[in-house]
Amino acid sequence: xxxxxxxxxxxxxxxxxxxxxxxxxxxxxxxxxxxxxxxxxxxxxxxxxxxxxxxxxxxxxxxxxxxxxxxxxxxxxxxxxxxxxxxxxxxxxxxxxxxxxxxxxxxxxxxxxxxxxxxxxxxxxxxx
Numbered sequence: 001x002x003x004x005x006x007x008x009x010x011x012x013x014x015x016x017x018x019x020x021x022x023x024x025x026x027x028x029x030x031x032x033x034x035x036x037x038x039x040x041x042x043x044x045x046x047x048x049x050x051x052x053x054x055x056x057x058x059x060x061x062x063x064x065x066x067x068x069x070x071x072x073x074x075x076x077x078x079x080x081x082x083x084x085x086x087x088x089x090x091x092x093x094x095x096x097x098x099x100x101x102x103x104x105x106x107x108x109x110x111x112x113x114x115x116x117x118x119x120x121x122x123x124x125x126x127x128x
Contacts, residue, residue, distance in 0.1 A: 004049070004051070005048070005049070006048070006049035006059070007021055007023075007046055007047065007048055007049065008021065008046075008047050008049075008061055009021040009028065009030040009044040009045065009046050009047070010030075010044060010045040010047070010063070010117075010119045011030050011032045011041050011043065011044055012043045012044060012045060013041060013043045014032045014039075014041065015119070016032065017119075018030030018031055018032050018041075018044060019031050019032065019033050019038060021044065021046065027042060028042065028044055028046050029041070029042055029044075030042075030044040045063070045119070047061045047062040047063045048061065048062050048087065049061050050062070050085065050094045050103060052094070052103055052104060052107055054066065054107075054112050054113045054114045055111045055112060055113055056113060056114075058113075058114050060085055060094075060103070060112075060114060061085070061117075062085055062086060062087055062094070063084070063085065063086075063117050063118045063119065064084070064085045064114050064115075064116075064117050064118075065082055065083065065084055065085075065114070065115045065116050065117055065118060065121060066082070066083060066085060066096060066103075066106075066112050066113065066114055066115060067080065067081070067082050067112070067113050067114075067115040068080075068081055068106070068110040068111060068112045068113065069081070069110070069111070070110060081098050082098070082115055083096035083097045083098035083101075084096065084097040084118055085103055088100075
């Protein structure tokens with residue numbers, strides 16, 4: 001099974017996503033839109049596409065915050081959950097920070113939507 005390798009990059013100094021990202025000679029370079037063209041920066045956080053899409057067909061990347069509702073059959077109530085998507089090197093897979101659940105398992109069991117990302121919603125990191 002193969003999937004397309006895609007990356008996006010957050011320009012830390014500019015506090016926005018790069019228009020595109022390049023990898024050359026062992027260095028990641030992000031290009032940020034500016035009034036007179038593009039500016040190159042290496043002060044970026046690179047995030048990889050998980051190969052998984054949310055219920056609306058949006059691509060899920062590392063650093064995204066996903067949202068879902070879960071029906072609890074024990075008490076008959078719905079509960080909302082939000083969690084950050086991350087890559088676990090030891091387990092070689094993508095997980096969500098809520099109970100360290102596998103992203104692929106979660107997608108099969110719940111209707112998952114991208115809520116935001118850790119860069120544009122720093123409040124989420126403070127809630128954890």
